[in-house]
Amino acid sequence: MGIFDRTTKGHITPAIEVTLERGALAFFAQTIGETNPIYFDPAAAQAAGHSDIMAPATYAVVLGTLADQQAQRQGQPDLLTLINGDLTVLLHGSEAYEYHGAIFANDTVTVQTEILDFNDAKGGKLEIAHVATRITHPTRGLLVSATRAIIHQLG
Numbered sequence: 001m002g003i004f005d006r007t008t009k010g011h012i013t014p015a016i017e018v019t020l021e022r023g024a025l026a027f028f029a030q031t032i033g034e035t036n037p038i039y040f041d042p043a044a045a046q047a048a049g050h051s052d053i054m055a056p057a058t059y060a061v062v063l064g065t066l067a068d069q070q071a072q073r074q075g076q077p078d079l080l081t082l083i084n085g086d087l088t089v090l091l092h093g094s095e096a097y098e099y100h101g102a103i104f105a106n107d108t109v110t111v112q113t114e115i116l117d118f119n120d121a122k123g124g125k126l127e128i129a130h131v132a133t134r135i136t137h138p139t140r141g142l143l144v145s146a147t148r149a150i151i152h153q154l155g
Contacts, residue, residue, distance in 0.1 A: 002127035003152050005084040006118045014076060015110045016067040022053060022105035029056050042105075055103040060144045061095075063103075064133055067111035079113055083129050085150060093128060093149030101143040103135070109143065110136045116147075125155035 022042070029039035037044035038054050045053045068078035080087070103109065116130040128149050135144040 002118075002120065002124075002154055003084055003086050003089070004118055004127055004129050005082070008083050008115045009117060010115065011082065012114045013071065013079065013082070013112055015112045016070045016074075017108055017110055018063055018066045018070060019108045020055060020059075020063075020103065020105050025053055025055050025059065025105050028059060028062065029053075032056060032058065045104075050102070050104060052105040055105075057097070057099060059103065060097055060133075060135060060146060063109065063111055063135055063144075064113070064146075067113075079131065080150075083115060083131075083150070085129070086152060089152045089154065091126075091151040091153050093151040095146065095148040098145045099143070100145070101137070101140050103137075103143050107137060110138070112136075122155075125153065127152045127154060 026040035034040070034056055038048050038050060039056055040053055042053055072078050079085070111133065113131050113133045116132055118127065118129050120127050128151050130147065130149055133146045133148075134142060136142050
């Protein structure tokens with residue numbers, strides 16, 4: 001069979017809290033070329049009715065990485081370690097995001113990932129792990145749900 005640890009199917013990672021720092025958000029927004037000041041200017045964000053600067057939609061990927069780093073600091077495995085992901089044969093698979101609410105600087109959100117399934121493709125030359133991640137806020141509920149495929153190229 002492949003490299004992934006398929007016994008992890010159905011596993012849900014512990015909930016990891018991540019606090020969004022204003023400076024990191026503003027830097028990210030400017031780095032990706034965002035020009036709308038609600039993403040980096042607190043006064044503009046507040047004038048638009050927001051509590052603080054907003055996280056760009058693509059920041060959900062960063063939150064997943066930050067949660068993995070936090071898990072490691074807490075002595076827990078990150079997602080790739082959990083499923084036995086091998087970076088030497090890893091390919092970028094598909095990603096899909098559903099946005100249910102905005103994320104702002106100074107929010108503390110919870111990130112949790114479920115390992116949904118594994119399958120093979122291309123006659124066993126590819127193996128694919130399917131995962132779903134939820135980013136929630138304690139009072140605003142579900143903010144982002146994401147699914148992605150993580151691929152090993154075996155042949």
